[in-house]
Amino acid sequence: MRSLRLATTFAAVVLAGVVPVVAAPSASAETRRDRQWYLKTLDVAAAHKITQGSGVVVAVLDTGVGKHPDLDGQVVDGVSLAAGEGTSLTDNDGHGSSMAGLIVAKGGNADHLLGIAPKAKVLSVRTGAGRTGMGKTNIPEGIRWAVDHGAKVINISAGGKLEDGGPEAVKYALDHDVVVIAGSGNVEQFPAGSGVIQPASIPGVVAVSAHDRDGNVWSGAIGGPEVVLSAPGVAIPAVSAAGGGRVVGYYESTNGTSNSTAIVSGAAALIRAKYPDLPAKDVIQRLISTADEAGAPGRDPQYGYGRLNLVKALTADVAPVAANPLLQSARSSGQAASAAPEAGEDSLGPALRLAAIAGGAVCLLLVVVLVLVLALRRRRA
Template sequence: MLLPVPATAAPTEQWHLAALRIPEAHQITSGTGVVVAVIDSGVRPHPDLDGQVLAGTDISDKDPSEDNGHGTVCAALIAGRGPAPGKILGIAPGAKILPVRIGNDGGGVAFLRHDEAVRWAVDHGAKVINMSIGVIGRGEATLADAVAYALDHDVVVVASSGNKGADLDEIPAPANVPGVIAVGATGRDGNLWDGTVTGPELTLTAPGVDLPGAYPTDPGKPARYTTIPGGTSASAPIVAGAAALVRAKYPQLSANDVIQRLISTADDAGEPGRDDEYGYGRLNIVKALTADVEPVTENPLGEPERTSDVAIPAPEEERDVTGALLFVAGLFGVFLLLMIGLVVFLFWINRRASLQR
């Protein structure tokens, strides 16, 4: 859901770093220790991502050579190493990227297995998931179940709100699923990008116009870049990077509290309070890292409507305790049966002896 221009030799000016006060934020944390899953077209090699990408998975059944670099662009916006001139610096350069490939071109990916992608990411250590993708109709129900699975396992889910140029007139899944941070795009002036799909599910806005993109580069070749004229696919990973920073600074916080911290510290824009164009406002990363925020007991964005009754696996420690209790209960049951059998046997012996007398 972003339309990059042809590759260039140097990245576009990273104006969003100053706008978001990223140098100040990095004095607090760089996101070290947090894994961010990028469910997208895959993450291909690029010098600015060297050492940042974990071993992921490909469930797309698509030819990797046809990848247009959508996932690589998103990954660098989150965790590009920077900060040397001519290199992309991500919002959370200390974080690691877990790529989950489900297609070739971001907005046009094969959605039939997106629920599997979310569950795989959760099961393989992701604490934040970025999904710069969108689907209307087909597959929405399974996406809601997958989001529920992620939230049940304390994972923050971030998604792009969609681009009008992609023939969308309403916010698509997964961004329209309750509990997901749905992100719209703003320009250099802080105003909403006119291509942003808006609606009641919109949560936050973040820079998404004239941003640099890490264009896939063959190893040993000079780094290639691209420019993002405008797209919510670019603003979503910026918020995902912010979530990684918050999780690194406050590792004890639940996913619900991370979301609350991001939305309660946003700079109000548009109509006073939450509105359909800016959501809770413009992302303010430094404030999210430093403000006093009251804890919450539930997801402030709501809970997904589950369509599946498949039980969510308990955490490992819970399963261990449950197994031990079942084992003890089983032993007690066997002991009880033996005692009953012994009583019946003794009664039979006494009865027989009485008859013989």
């Protein structure tokens, strides 16, 4: 779910199997780090003084993760659930590698990219060989596999219409204290009116939309009532890793809810590193309760609860919640429905039922008294 605008300044892999080198910096005065405008918007420098994500594993369910200097040592070999040959470290499309870079790229000098959580690790779960045909069943299977292999955050910058098993897989993750974050989808890839794609639309998932440098919602993002957060997703540079005949270097500018999803996953990794004992439900609560209000008041279809505020999510005093806040509204409506009487059932509320019982008792007592009075009169007569 990523749209490329420019793909320049690449370097070729010299020999197969050799760790690739990055292209020389461009002659422009603007560095690649400068192009990561969202680092300043989110004040990532301040966030990194608090934590950089050490000890947290983020599963990336995508096209695999290839080799790139900015990802060296950052990626854990997971599993390939895609048809055909390849491992989780095979990326013939490039999408999964780019998402991994947004989350855990190591940084370095100004011409290397810096991830939101550079001390975290990405667990690569290859759910498809390309952005099309990601596998209607592979994503649910990938969620379960990631949960069982140590992921604390699951990033899904892909999706569509899943087969049966999506809601159950998400519930499995939530029940095992794992935060699931997915993109709302791009209008370029999905028909108009299709709504937020799965798994982002599944209750309990942090569904992410995209905004630009000015904080305006990206016109290419799919909106809907399931959107939870908005994050930077426009004009985002990304790594171009080895695989699929690509040269190794960088995409200078990409657009998509894929990008914003990966950025929120990085934010979740920082929260989990700062608060290692914090349950997933409270990680989600931190993300949504500290978001900057945008769009219509409250939760709206474009921004959800608002724009990601990374530093506030790490530092604010947020009270714990009893349940996943993304499930509370659904549970409330479900409870209301179950409490509503069916046709033929007693429709009185508890207070009315109590009053009715009391009234009946009083009537019965009056009848008994009247019977006794009449009986006494007859005896006297």
